[in-house]
Amino acid sequence: MPRFHAPLAALLLAAALAAPAARAQAGSLEVKVTDEAGAPLAGVVARVDGVACGRTGADGRVKVGALSAGWHAVKLTRDGRVGLGLGMLLPAGGIAAVEVGLPRARATAIPLPGLKVFAARDGDFAADRAHGGRSAKGPGRRWTGGDILRRKPGRLTDVLRDAPEVEMMDGANGAVLRFRRAFAAREGSPRQVGLAPPDCAPAYYMDGVRFEGLETPDVFPPAEVDEVVLYAGNVPAAYGGMRASCGVVVIRTRGVPAPENKPRARADYHRPGAPKPIAPPVRKFARPSAKQSQPHS
Structure with missing residues (x-):
């Protein structure tokens, strides 16, 4: 008759009770x-x-x-x-x-699946930008999809926590990202240049959509993220501008084209053959005649 081990029985019983819970x-x-x-x-x-x-x-x-x-x-x-x-x-x-x-999308070119290629110089591997690079489109700190994949992070906060303006805090539902408020040192001010306490919750945008009440970026899997830009200050007008005083986290997922920041085309009336600008209408008033200007007797 097979012998039933007590420790194994206790383990199986605990697993059976834990499964319904x-x-x-x-x-x-x-x-x-x-x-x-x-x-x-x-x-x-x-x-x-x-x-x-x-x-x-x-x-x-x-x-x-x-x-x-x-x-x-x-x-x-x-x-x-x-x-x-x-x-x-x-x-x-x-x-x-x-x-x-979901509204209808405008007719655009169909993106073809591509292959991720990381640049190398003089036989060396591409540099790992652990702290992110300065964005060419503005004052933000930017990570590309290549920067994220090279880190092999388990969560997105594993990448963003290395930025000097970021402070990670423990929240009830995971890591909470906060921006440290930077203040400028004024001449004669007793304060020193540095970072203020991280008491400001940033706004989140993913693929151009603002998330309300979101406090952690870990809901976005790193493998699905193609770009992250942090705006601790000087937030672009597209993301709230001066109203976004607590900063903004902009996330773009794979398969979503990058936004185009092109200025609006202006009409050039000086090129040959260009149409003439439409002048505003000028209202003309007729001068009163000599008879109309004479007072009645």
């Missing part, structure tokens, strides 16, 4: 997608935390279960529609539901 703590996300007219939109691909989890049906709904409590990144895409990213906070054992709309 784990299933009870798991929650689910439900998203309904509509078009411009509010009608359900079918065929929308839903990715949760970088993993494809299904498509919307005829009712425009998709439901993803067996998810842990906390923040989750939801990305919705469909051919011919503008993609959308959402940050959803899932309570333990609960359900988070939201309804969103």
Whole structure:
């Protein structure tokens, strides 16, 4: 007769009791997608935390279960529609539901799948920009997809925490990113140049969409991120400008084209054959005649 070991029995019993509890703590996300007219939109691909989890049906709904409590990144895409990213906070054992709309996309060139190539100079490997590089488009600190992949991070905060203006704090739902407020040293001021306490929560933008109430960038899988730009100050007008006093974190995922910051074309009336500018109409008033100017007797 086989002997049943007590430690093994206790372990199996604990696992059997823990399995229902784990299933009870798991929650689910439900998203309904509509078009411009509010009608359900079918065929929308839903990715949760970088993993494809299904498509919307005829009712425009998709439901993803067996998810842990906390923040989750939801990305919705469909051919011919503008993609959308959402940050959803899932309570333990609960359900988070939201309804969103996907507008039609403008006709653009079809992007072809490419191959990531990292530049090297004089036989050396490309430099690893651990602290990010200064953005050529503005005052922000920028990481490319290559910078992120070379670090092989488990979370996005593993890359961003090395920036000198960033301070990571422990939150209830993961690491919380804060910007240290830099202040300029004035002549005769007793303060020294440095960084103030990290008490300011930045705004988050992903693929041009602002996330409300989001405090951690870890909802975005590093493998899905193609660019990160941190604006601790001097925020561009497209992301709030002076109103974004706490800074901005801009994230662009793979497959989404980079925004074009081109100035608006202006009409050149000096080139040969150009149309003449339209002058504003001039209202002419007739002068009164001598008879009209004489007073009545």
